[in-house]
Amino acid sequence: MRFIAVYLTTALIVLIGVGARFAIGNVYSEAEATNLISSLTQTGLYLGSAIAGASATTLALMLTLLGLTSQARTDFDAGVYKSISQVAWLSTVSLVGAVILLLMLVLPVGEFEKMPEGWYRMMYEIIFALTVLVCALLTATVVRLFLAIRHVIARVTPGDAV
Secondary structure, X not given: OOOHHHHHHHHXXXXXXXXXXXXXXXXXXXXXXHHHHHHHHHHHHHHHHHHHHHHHHHHHHHHHHXXXXXXXXXXXXXXXXXXXXXXXXXXXXXXXXXXXXXXXXXXXXOOOOOOOOOHHHHHHHHHHHHXXXXXXXXXXXXXXXXXXXXXXXXXXXXXXXX
């Protein structure tokens, strides 16, 4: 039941991405695909960098949270450590996805003679899908982190205030 928020927010981001992709329509030519890739590159570099930075920061903060839980006077159940592990896993996948996105965005785009037919259309679809995926992963990470923090707070707060 706790994970429904993670799944719902991830699905929402994916649905927005799919809706945006359908709103753009079909990519009919290589020239059109190269223009779309150029447009994605301009914003994608900032987005990928931000997601990579956020994921790396979250991983570092999970180490801090792990240290806090191991030194606290409260005995934490296995659920807290599982939550920390899940946030770390999501952050790692987000970081790797963001790095792959950044690598894809720095590939040269132009009218090269020896590129296979449909190369730029396929590249555009992959970059667009990867952008949506890393956004969804970051959102899932943040929601899962929120749930983990609430779990820790509930364990260290006296009474039923949380």
